[in-house]
Amino acid sequence: MRKAKIYMHDKWAGTLTEDENGYHFQYNKDYLSSENPEP
Template sequence: MQKAKVYYRELVAGILEQYDGGYRFTYDQDYLNMEKPMPISLTLPLSPYPYLSRILFPFFDGLIPEGWLLHIAREQWNFKKNDRFELLINLCRDTIGAVTVYPEEEEENG
């Protein structure tokens, strides 16, 4: 199982996990208990219950670069062609929007 921390404006908003059956996103309880937490997406409203999906949630998939930038990243770092989770955790650490994604291992070791 691979895990990634999902940040909303530099606050840990939740954990995204990839496992044999698909994907799970769970909001962090401390994030939910904040005064005015914001959902990371309209398709993933605030909830104490995990969201499950057989495919990578469209919101997260939409964060992955496309076109020439994706092509360069795949060639430069030799990512597996169809591993969207690997692309997400390696290419979405500095996104244009409020949400960023970091591999959990890197957070623990860094």
């Protein structure tokens, strides 16, 4: 399994994971609760 941290404007937005079923993205809870988070 591989993982990568994804950043949006220098803020950690979430984690991209690759496993045997494909790719999955999980948002960082702090990013979602920040002011004006972008998708």
